[in-house]
Amino acid sequence: xxxxxxxxxxxxxxxxxxxxxxxxxxxxxxxxxxxxxxxxxxxxxxxxxxxxxxxxxxxxxxxxxxxxxxxxxxxxxxxxxxxxxxxxxxxxxxxxxxxxxxxxxxxxxxxxxxxxxxxxxxxxxxxxxxxxxxxxxxxxxxxxxxxxxxxxxxxxxxxxxxxxxxxxxxxxxxxxxxxxxxxxxxxxxxxxxxxxxxxxxxxxxxxxxxxxxxxxxxxxxxxxxxxxxxxxxxxxxxxxxxxxxxxxxxxxxxxxxxxxxxxxxxxxxxxxxxxxxxxxxxxxx
Amino acid sequence: xxxxxxxxxxxxxxxxxxxxxxxxxxxxxxxxxxxxxxxxxxxxxxxxxxxxxxxxxxxxxxxxxxxxxxxxxxxxxxxxxxxxxxxxxxxxxxxxxxxxxxxxxxxxxxxxxxxxxxxxxxxxxxxxxxxxxxxxxxxxxxxxxxxxxxxxxxxxxxxxxxxxxxxxxxxxxxxxxxxxxxxxxxxxxxxxxxxxxxxxxxxxxxxxxxxxxxxxxxxxxxxxxxxxxxxxxxxxxxxxxxxxx
Numbered sequence: 179x180x181x182x183x184x185x186x187x188x189x190x191x192x193x194x195x196x197x198x199x200x201x202x203x204x205x206x207x208x209x210x211x212x213x214x215x216x217x218x219x220x221x222x223x224x225x226x227x228x229x230x231x232x233x234x235x236x237x238x239x240x241x242x243x244x245x246x247x248x249x250x251x252x253x254x255x256x257x258x259x260x261x262x263x264x265x266x267x268x269x270x271x272x273x274x275x276x277x278x279x280x281x282x283x284x285x286x287x288x289x290x291x292x293x294x295x296x297x298x299x300x301x302x303x304x305x306x307x308x309x310x311x312x313x314x315x316x317x318x319x320x321x322x323x324x325x326x327x328x329x330x331x332x333x334x335x336x337x338x339x340x341x342x343x344x345x346x347x348x349x350x351x352x353x354x355x356x357x358x359x360x361x362x363x364x365x366x367x368x369x370x371x372x373x374x375x376x377x378x379x380x381x382x383x384x385x386x387x388x389x390x391x392x393x394x395x396x397x398x399x400x401x402x403x404x405x406x407x408x409x410x411x412x413x414x415x416x417x418x419x420x421x422x423x424x425x426x427x428x429x430x431x432x433x434x435x436x437x438x439x440x441x442x443x444x445x446x447x448x449x450x451x452x453x454x455x456x457x458x459x460x461x462x463x
Numbered sequence: 464x465x466x467x468x469x470x471x472x473x474x475x476x477x478x479x480x481x482x483x484x485x486x487x488x489x490x491x492x493x494x495x496x497x498x499x500x501x502x503x504x505x506x507x508x509x510x511x512x513x514x515x516x517x518x519x520x521x522x523x524x525x526x527x528x529x530x531x532x533x534x535x536x537x538x539x540x541x542x543x544x545x546x547x548x549x550x551x552x553x554x555x556x557x558x559x560x561x562x563x564x565x566x567x568x569x570x571x572x573x574x575x576x577x578x579x580x581x582x583x584x585x586x587x588x589x590x591x592x593x594x595x596x597x598x599x600x601x602x603x604x605x606x607x608x609x610x611x612x613x614x615x616x617x618x619x620x621x622x623x624x625x626x627x628x629x630x631x632x633x634x635x636x637x638x639x640x641x642x643x644x645x646x647x648x649x650x651x652x653x654x655x656x657x658x659x660x661x662x663x664x665x666x667x668x669x670x671x672x673x674x675x676x677x678x679x680x681x682x683x684x685x686x687x688x689x690x691x692x693x694x695x696x697x698x699x700x701x702x703x704x705x706x707x708x
Contacts, residue, residue: 180572182567183573189555193555316559346618375553376553379551379552379553380514380564380568381537381540382511382540382545382551383540383541383545383564383568383613384537384538384539384540384542384543384569385537385568386533386534386537387533387534387537389567389568400512459533
């Protein structure tokens with residue numbers, strides 16, 4: 179794209195500072211709303227990931243399973259589901275004893291009733307309710323296996339919470355997209371009307387719609403760029419002010435910030451292109 | 464180059480052009496005379512496709528038809544040079560930028576292409592010393608020179624001039640007409656709409672009269688036409704009338 183269009187965009191931006199400022203503040207409000215949702219979503223996802231990492235499959239083994247069979251089962255589990263850690267009967271009893279803590283209570287139990295088990299840290303693609311349920315059903319069919327546990331209800335609720343958050347963020351994103359379209363459409367309409375004479379003269383001289391529209395689109399993108407930076411600044415201030423009260427509340431990663439600005443610019447490009455296509459049909463004779 | 468075939472144009476009930484048919488060839492010089500609101504501007508706007516005919520066909524070069532697509536319309540206008548009575552200059556740009564805009568619209572963006580073309584056009588109209596001036600710093604005559612420079616900068620084969628001397632005092636009007644004649648001599652076809660017979664006469668070429676939406680050649684005007692030469696005036700070399708250039 180030629181520097182001419184950027185100069186034209188900057189000329190229009192500086193010539194209509196009032197209009198540009200109004201647009202930037204309106205867009206900042208819409209984008210800040212989206213930024214807050216992203217901040218919530220990001221931190222919730224972090225928290226869910228921390229909890230989700232603790233999701234594991236516990237495979238209880240039959241008492242008569244030999245060491246060779248356990249080794250063979252471990253290899254199979256490693257191939258199919260994730261990394262297994264063998265917990266012998268003695269180790270299980272040791273852990274149980276540590277948890278109970280009362281020696282008298284433990285003496286009441288004559289023999290170690292706990293089975294040996296495999297604790298499986300699942301592959302990432304299996305860290306959801308459906309996949310874990312399927313894996314559990316398959317594993318329980320192995321002849322060495324007595325039972326399988328994975329906290330089905332807990333995993334299901336965790337997944338629902340995660341999905342709900344994603345849907346919420348998507349909904350906020352759609353709302354913001356509509357808000358941006360609305361603000362840009364009206365701002366561009368006012369900008370084009372303010373420069374109506376220029377648009378008409380260019381049209382009479384044979385300027386294509388693209389030639390006329392490009393500076394306006396660049397101007398809209400410039401406004402959205404400033405608005406996105408301002409919105410990120412506001413979200414950062416919010417995060418900093420809440421961080422002492424909410425432990426572990428972190429700001430958006432750089433890649434998320436870049437995606438936020440990039441997404442806003444893409445939206446601005448599409449919205450302003452659509453708006454100008456409609457506006458120029460009524461203004462350009 | 465231009466042909467009107469049974470073109471009629473109505474604005475609601477008002478008839479602007481009534482079954483007009485005429486042709487203009489490459490390199491022609493044509494003046495269309497008519498009083499205010501006679502339809503001269505409508506005729507020019509039909510050529511630039513700012514309006515579509517109610518019926519009939521307007522052909523400009525290879526562009527033929529009633530209503531062109533926006534892209535084709537822009538392309539057509541880029542092949543023309545258009546001069547308006549009120550100049551239509553962008554007030555927030557210098558003379559140079561106003562003329563350069565037409566070059567960029569034609570698709571030339573590099574300074575090495577834009578600058579020589581603009582300077583050449585400004586030199587041709589005698590405005591190169593005012594290239595950094597803004598329109599409000601120019602006289603009416605200088606504004607019209609700027610508009611002419613913008614019209615000729617892309618070397619169009621056809622120049623349309625809608626009352627180009629209408630806003631000018633006699634001396635400037637005379638200079639502008641001389642300029643248009645020179646441009647025509649250099650090969651561009653010229654179509655001029657004017658209310659003033661002296662302007663059309665000074666320009667030379669074929670003359671038409673537009674009255675009540677009908678176009679007639681001045682070589683055979685209606686007896687009632689105020690544009691018809693008086694019986695005592697055998698040649699079209701009449702001196703300029705009052706307020707003439």
